[in-house]
Amino acid sequence: xxxxxKLLTGEYVARLNASPFFIVVGYQGLKVAHLSELRKRxxxxxxxxxxxxxxxxxxxxxxxxxxxxxxSLAGQLAVVTGKKDISAAAxxxxxxxxxxxKLKLKFGYLNNQRLEVASIVALAxxxxxxxxxxxxxxxxxxxxxxxxxxxxxxxxxxxxxxxAKAEKAE
Numbered sequence: 001x002x003x004x005x006k007l008l009t010g011e012y013v014a015r016l017n018a019s020p021f022f023i024v025v026g027y028q029g030l031k032v033a034h035l036s037e038l039r040k041r042x043x044x045x046x047x048x049x050x051x052x053x054x055x056x057x058x059x060x061x062x063x064x065x066x067x068x069x070x071x072s073l074a075g076q077l078a079v080v081t082g083k084k085d086i087s088a089a090a091x092x093x094x095x096x097x098x099x100x101x102k103l104k105l106k107f108g109y110l111n112n113q114r115l116e117v118a119s120i121v122a123l124a125x126x127x128x129x130x131x132x133x134x135x136x137x138x139x140x141x142x143x144x145x146x147x148x149x150x151x152x153x154x155x156x157x158x159x160x161x162x163x164a165k166a167e168k169a170e
Contacts, residue, residue, distance in 0.1 A: 005056055012052060012060035012079075019081035023093060023108035023120060027051070028076040030102045035078075038096050038103070047082030047089035066109060077106065086110055090124035 016022060027035060035049075042049050054073040082089050086108075097103040108115040115123070126132075 005059075008053075008056050009060045009063065012050075012057060013063045015050070015079075015081050016060060016064040016066065019083060021082065021086040021089070021108060021110045023080040023086075023089065023115075024073070024106040025049075025078050025080060025093060025097075026075050026104035026106055027078050028102065028104075030100065034100055034102070038092075041092045041096060042080060042082075042089060045082070045088035045092040046084030047080050047092070049078050049080045051076075051078045066112060080108075085129045087123045087126045088128055090120050091128075094121060094124035 030038075035051075039049055054077060057077070057079060058073055080089055080093065090108075093103070093105060097105060105117045105120050107117065108120050110123075127135075
């Protein structure tokens with residue numbers, strides 16, 4: 001392998017090892033302006049997209065411990081990686097693919113488990129991590145709020161009775 005390809009392969013191995021996920025998309029037919037728009041949307045979602053040669057990416061995936069991808073890599077492909085939430089990146093890809101028919105989801109990996117297109121779309125339909133955290137916090141907070149209300153109710157009712165007696169005595 002030539003020195004340039006070794007350098008590129010090493011760069012992709014580092015990207016794959018740094019990211020808990022990657023999603024492979026076909027971008028054939030997309031214009032440069034559209035690809036720039038996709039990059040912008042993915043940056044907002046905490047991810048990035050890189051156009052990669054299939055042979056270089058296949059070698060990088062093998063070196064990163066993902067396995068053999070030769071049968072899956074065909075056509076013009078780009079790889080989406082990120083350090084944050086896969087559902088935000090999947091949502092950005094799904095929305096972009098709906099707007100521009102040229103982008104095709106191929107497959108992905110999350111924690112060394114292969115994801116097919118249906119799984120990626122299911123991840124895109126999930127609420128964001130912040131929304132899920134807020135819902136969980138609300139679920140945990142609700143019983144405590146009810147308990148405080150329950151404990152406070154007799155005392156407030158007693159205070160209202162005493163206040164009414166005091167007003168009646170005046």
